Amino acid sequence: MTAAALARTGTELRRAFAEARSGWSTGAWIAVAVVALAALVPFLSLPGVRTDALANTLYLAVAATGLGLTVGAAGLPSLGQGAFLAVGAFTSALLMAREGWPLEPAALAGGAAAIVAALLSGGVVRLRPAFVAVSTWLLAWLVWLFLLAFPSVSGGSQGLIVPEKNLLGLSATPTVHFEVALGLLVLSAVGIAAVRRGAPGLELSALRQAPPLATSLGVRLGRRRLGAFAASAFLAGLAGGLSVQLSAVADPSAYDPFFSFKLLVAVLLGGAAATLGPAVGIAALGLIGLVADPLARLLQLPLERFDTAVAAILLLFVLALGGAGIVPWLEPWIARLRRPEARARRARAGGLAVGPMGNDAALRAEGLRKAFGGVVALDGLSLELTRGETAALVGPNGSGKTTALRLLSGTERPDAGRVLLGERDLADEPTHERVRLGLARTLQTTVAFPELTALESVLVGRTVRRRHGGAIKAALATPQAREEQRTAEAAGVEALALVGLDGQAETPVPELTSSQRRLVALAGALASEPQVLLVDELAAGAGADELDRLAEIVERIRGSGVAILLVEHNLRLIRLVAGRVIVLDAGRAVAEGSLTEVAESDVVRSSYLGARRL
Amino acid sequence: MTIGLQVLISGLAAGGVYGLFAAGHTLMYRLTGIVNFAFGDLVGLGIFATLLVLAGTAPVTQAGAHEPRFLGALIVGLVLCVAAGVATYVGIVQPYLSRGSTIGWVAGTAAVAFAIRAVIGATFQRSSYVFPDPLPFHRVGHDGFIRVGGAQVQARAFFVFGLALALALGSAWLLERTRFGRALRAVADDSEGARVVGVPVDLLVALAFGLVGALAMIAAIAAAPGEAVNANTGTLLGLKGLVAALAVRFGPPLRAFAAGLVLGVLEAAIANVHLGSWQLGPSYREVLPIAFVLLLIAVWPSREALEARE
Structure with missing residues (x-):
């Protein structure tokens, strides 16, 4: 038992080592050398360099690197990172000064207190990102005023x-703080880089670029x-x-809202898109401070005010220049140090298990009703889908087709009625849970993720x-997480192959045509x-020549046992693929049957063509 | 009872000022969907410009103001405040709004806020200043205090509240009845639609960004001689206006004004009222409402605030 576990660990370690070696590049050597050199700085006793100030700057860099995750990866403009720092500082200071706690647990308690503050105010992450700015702005002032x-x-x-x-068993001198802060910075940067490259980073990025599309694909917005x-x-x-503890005194005036703003300036100055951007931004602000201080003295301006003005003006400049930041500007040079990307390795298609998984998973809706204010969008719609069939939902504009889809997929809650997937009542299941249970949906719009490739x-x-x-497994790059990433890529390529786009896997989305984007969205749902x-x-805007290909794709998906409901205006596509047509008018199903049957019915004629008045 | 009346009147006076800030915030939000983090400081800029013209940066006595000079100073302050508001919209907000960059206008308006604070702080370096009083309130009653139902109330409080109320009702009338107001409401409803039918959207919104500052500034200056002012004055007023506007979830401007009044009374009550031996005290005056609104928007957001989800 133990021997087997040890052997497996050994294999995994060897594999991880091999992977690390194959990904190793000049850039990585340089990074290691830089960190090693930096670790030596306190022992060099360089003239004019104060270790405590450097250590403090490194701690700021850690906080800024964290902020990079919120601002860069999640796209949430936080004006309150300094408030979290203050919460941590005062929690830790109070525990040490009043309760006599050692430094390490006190600092961890500070981190925990910051998490509590984040969770209390963090409900706003569900809202438009502007409200995150509002909430964190209020938080920054609240903490300071408090x-x-x-x-x-x-x-x-x-x-x-x-x-x-003491810190880690040594007396907590500035030098020890410096090394700890450096270690913390390296750890958090490496961890955040891994998270951003892994599944959580992809989901955050998808949520940032197109929240409705990401949530419709089953990404959990609030949680991520x-x-x-x-x-x-x-x-x-x-x-x-x-x-x-390094500064020996917790001074409230050091944690004013401007402090939070300065951290945001550092992130934007260094580049929010890059993991190292925020730390570089802190370094840049520090250097600017070194230059600005003598200048301020020369001009006889009060120093701390000058600092504010410089930061504010700098930020306006960065924003005016397009807002990318230092690291993204340097990106072309950094890229040269990298090994020609292992990206070219093409994942092999496979491992996608579309279709019924044993249980009879047809969809049934009963008496769905939804009103918006006084307008009844859907008035008692019932429908049923059996597996391996393609049905089409048609009807004039405003007849309730999209509302029906939203109720089925869980983006809206019905006023009455229920939705069953197989035997399972989906009443309380949110969208992501429905997707997990096997109910996927594509959106009507051609919204896409502009910064991703087709495969991503x-x-x-x-x-x-x-x-x-x-996030934790991604940060640690555990064997399971890496294995899963490989199988996910294979499944993604297979999903692309199903819609005939496996040749475009690495193509950035903006370079795809709008009908290709629709197919990528369809492949996303299939994944x-x-x-x-x-x-x-599906056929919106498709040319006549494309319809046959679309029909073929729909047939192929249906052939694997999936039940498909098309909401469609294009009658040619419906004729090619749909075995059954359900006609909606004014929120009710008015006719059902094959396309020819339905087309004959009087109700349909009057709702599509208008009552005949001669 | 006595204290209740005192709390109510002084609270309404402070609340009237908050209310105009709240109405300004809500109007800007409804026009553009943005929150102007620099709003309080833009008004602060106007207040301190007025003070600079009036008395320089030296300490002043309350009675030091002569009316003609005061009027001149007020006009300079108002013009600067309006110009800075317009410039903020044109230079900071609009470019990022048209690019769809939230981080741009958030960071941009915050940068303007801190830059203005830095400029005010560098010019007025003492920790607080007395704002000269052009109106002889100190001659009313006992050195500016009058007795109402047994309570000692600052005579100025009635003036400030009345002025704020008049300004709020006046601008509500302006929004409702004039061509300018109707155009603004059209922009708030559907700015693209308004643009299509030929409403000069950017011009109107820029003007609105300036004018809401002027309104708030007049009320703030009316109240200013009652308390010491410093670089934080404008910022905090803007913050309280934002709190009130959020409490009514950026509802109609008059509702935001009413929320400001409630906030003023609430603050006075938190600071002064005790129930038996239980009293919150002045320390809680500022932090409690902010904490309340912070939780409110997290757990009970408006539908509009959620709308990016689909």
């Missing part, structure tokens, strides 16, 4: 004196974004909890099939291995 108003907590104008402590927000708050709280877009649809797609597929307007 510290000013309650001297019993903050120690008043003198601040809170933090006693001397809140996770990023809380993780970034944790890093800030931890950095705050440690740095407060499809992989977003793989979310619900991942079992090792969590979730659905048993029932709801397709909204």
Whole structure:
């Protein structure tokens, strides 16, 4: 038992080592050398270099790197990272000064307190990103005003004196703090880089680019974004909890809202899109401070005010220049240090299990009703899909087709009626759960993820099939997570092959035609291995020559046992693929049958062509 | 009872100012979908420009103002405040709005806020200033205080509340009845539609960004001699306006004004009222409402705030 486990661990380690070696490049050597050199700095006793200031800057870089996850990966503009740092600092300082805690648990408690603050205010991540800015702006002021108003907590104008402590068994001198901060920075940068490259990063990026599309593919918006927000708050709280001991006093005036803003400036200055951007931004701000201070003295301006103005003006410049930041500007040079990407390795298609998984998974809707205000969009719709069939839902504009899809997929809740997948009542299941159970949907619009490739877009649809797609496993790059990534890519390529786009796997989405984008969206839905597929307007804008190909694709998917519901205006496509047509008018199903039967019926004629008045 | 009346009147006066800030925030939000983080500081800029013209950066006594000079100073302040508001929209908000970059206008308006604070702080370096009073309130009653139903109330409070109310009702009338107001409401309903039918959207919105600042500034200056002012004054007023506007979830401007009034009274009550031996005290005055609204938008957002989901 143990021997087998050891052997497996050994194999995994060897494999990981081999992978690391094949991915190793000049850039990686340089990075290791830079970190090693940096670790030596406190021992060189360079003239004019103060270790405590450097250590403090490194802690700030940790908080900024965390903020990079919120701003860059999740696209949430946070104005409150300094508030999380303050929460961590004062929690840790109070525990050390009043309760006599050692530094490490106190700092971790600081990180935990920051997470609590993030979770309390983090409900806003579900909203438009603008509201994250509003909420974090309020939080930054709240924390600062609180510290000013309650001297019993903050120690008043003198601040809170933090006693001397040990850190990792050594007396917590600036040098020890420096090494710890450097280690923390490297760890958080490596971890965040791994998360951003892995499944959670892909989902965050999808959520940032097109939230409705990502959620329709089964990505959990609230959970992913809140996770990023809380993780970034944790890093800030931890950095705050440690740095407060370094500065020996917790001074409320150091944590004003401008401090949060400065961290955001660092992130944008260095480049939010790159994991190392924020740290580079902090370094740049530090260098600018070195230049600005003598200048301010020369001009006889009050120093701390000057600092504010410089940061604000810098940010306006960065934004005016397009807002990419330093690291993305350097990207072409950095890219040369990389090994010609292992990206070219083409994943082999396979492992996609579309279609029924044993149970009889047909979809049934009973008496669905939905009203928006006084307008009844859907008035008691019932329908049934059996597996391996293609049905079409047709009807004039405003007849309730899209509402029906939204109720079926769980983006809206019905006022009455229920939806069953097989025997399972989906009433309380949110969208991502429905996708996981095998009910996938494509959107009507041609929204796409503009920053992803075709394969990456499809992989977003793989979310619900991942079992090792969590942030922690991604950060540690565990064997399961890496194995799963490989199988996911294979399944993604196969999904692309199903729609005839496997040749375009590495093509960036903006270079695809709009009908190709529709197919990529369809492949994304297929990647979730659905048993029932709801397709909204597949043939919109398709030329006559494309229809046959679309019909072929739909037939191929149906052939694998999937039940398909097409919401479609194009009657030619319906004639080619749909065995059954359901006609909606004013929120009710008015006719059902084969296309010819339906076309004969009077109700349909009057709703499509208008009552005959001669 | 006595304290209740005192709380109510002083709360309404403070709340009137908050209310105009809240109405400004909500109007800007409804026009553009953005939150102007620099709003408070833009008004602060106007207040301190007025102070600079009026008395320089030296300490002043309350009675130091002569009316003609005050009027001149007020006009300089108002013009600067409107110009800065318009410039913020044209230079910071509009470019990013048209690009669809949220981070752009968020960071941009925050940068303007901190830049203005830095400029005010560098010019007015003392921790607080007295704002000269052009109106002789100190001659009313006992050195500016009058007795109402047994309570000692600042005479200025009535003036500030009345002025704020008049400004709020006046601008509501403007929105409702004039061509300018109707055009603004059209932009708020559907800015693309308004643009298509020939409404000069950017011009109107830029003007609105300036004018809401002027309205808030007049009320803030009316209240300013009652308390010490410093670089934080404008920022905090803007923050409280935002809190009130969020409490009604960026509802109609008059509702936001009412929320501001409630916030003012609430703050006064938190600071002064005790029930038996239980009292919150002034420390809680500022933090409690912010904390409340912070939780409110997290757990009970408006439908519009959610709309990016689909």
